Amino acid sequence: MERRKFLGLGLVAAALVPASLSAVDFRKEKPDTWTAHKVADSIKALYGDIKPEEKDVTVKAPKIASNGGAVPVTIQSDIAAKSVALFQDMNPESTVAVFTVAEGGIVDYSTKIKLKATDENGGNGTITAVVEGTDGKFYMGNVKINVAKGGCEG
Amino acid sequence: MGNMKIKAKVKGDIVKVKAAMKHAMLTYDQAKAKGVDANFITHIEAKVGDKVVFEVSTSQFLAKDPLLKFKFKSEGLKKGDKLAITWTDLSGKTVTEDKKIKGLK
Numbered sequence A: 001m002e003r004r005k006f007l008g009l010g011l012v013a014a015a016l017v018p019a020s021l022s023a024v025d026f027r028k029e030k031p032d033t034w035t036a037h038k039v040a041d042s043i044k045a046l047y048g049d050i051k052p053e054e055k056d057v058t059v060k061a062p063k064i065a066s067n068g069g070a071v072p073v074t075i076q077s078d079i080a081a082k083s084v085a086l087f088q089d090m091n092p093e094s095t096v097a098v099f100t101v102a103e104g105g106i107v108d109y110s111t112k113i114k115l116k117a118t119d120e121n122g123g124n125g126t127i128t129a130v131v132e133g134t135d136g137k138f139y140m141g142n143v144k145i146n147v148a149k150g151g152c153e154g
Numbered sequence B: 001m002g003n004m005k006i007k008a009k010v011k012g013d014i015v016k017v018k019a020a021m022k023h024a025m026l027t028y029d030q031a032k033a034k035g036v037d038a039n040f041i042t043h044i045e046a047k048v049g050d051k052v053v054f055e056v057s058t059s060q061f062l063a064k065d066p067l068l069k070f071k072f073k074s075e076g077l078k079k080g081d082k083l084a085i086t087w088t089d090l091s092g093k094t095v096t097e098d099k100k101i102k103g104l105k
Helices: A002-016 A031-035 A039-047 B028-034
Strands: A057-060 A071-077 A081-088 A095-100 A105-113 A124-133 A138-147 B004-011 B014-021 B041-048 B051-058 B067-073 B082-089 B094-100
Touching: A031 A039, A031 A095, A039 A081, A039 A095, A039 A124, A057 A124, A071 A081, A071 A124, A071 A138, A081 A105, A095 A105, A105 B051, B004 B082, B004 B094, B014 B041, B014 B082, B051 B067
Parallel strands: A057 A138
Antiparallel strands: A057 A071, A071 A105, A081 A095, A081 A124, A095 B051, A105 B067, A124 A138, B004 B014, B014 B067, B041 B051, B041 B082, B082 B094
16 A cells, blocks of 8 residues: 555656756747737737847848748847747738757757738838847847748748 | 658757758648648757757748758767657647768767
8 A cells, every 4th residue: 555655656756847848839838929910919929028129130031032932031149048039020920930949059040931922011021030038138130021922822 | 751851960069950841831821722721830849869959839931841950069969869850730740850960979
């Protein structure tokens, strides 16, 4: 009887230990970020009422993108970071991705994203990256882009 | 093997990774037009052994067949170490593939 109790305790203790300390699924943690339409609302849902300094974050994208279905974007920063969020103001929702920066991680990411050119935006938009520093401060950078219509949503 | 193309190579004290994965990345709008459920990758994680070296939560706005480039420090890694990349999509499917990191001593 006593032995069973002891084993039972062991099982409970194991369940409480997180499997991977740095694995963060922002889609589960911050669901409102992913449904917000405006960039400012997405930032608020993700990081709260922050005032990011516009410095030390470089966002690169072609000035004119011929294919709205696959626009290359690069985010780079030397700031010691905890997380990096990528937004744009052309799609129905503004959050594209949120990177969790692992220990020993480097903020230098490249990927391709979808950007929707509409009559409303005329193919013009801004891609924004916000960096959450390990110092508790926030930084941001952005780049303007023009997307040729008719590329995407195929 | 088969879903991803992974290239991981050491340059100096940094590992540079280029990874491409096959996924339709159907947005809600695209899915609606086709009369199917939206489905896109929502989380991508890269590990060497137990250590997470790269992680991102993603949306329907990554391009089809997403391409990712990222870097991390090679400190502590040794020859033979593999980079394992796992993606999870909206339907709950997960795919993991790995590749030996080139250039490690």
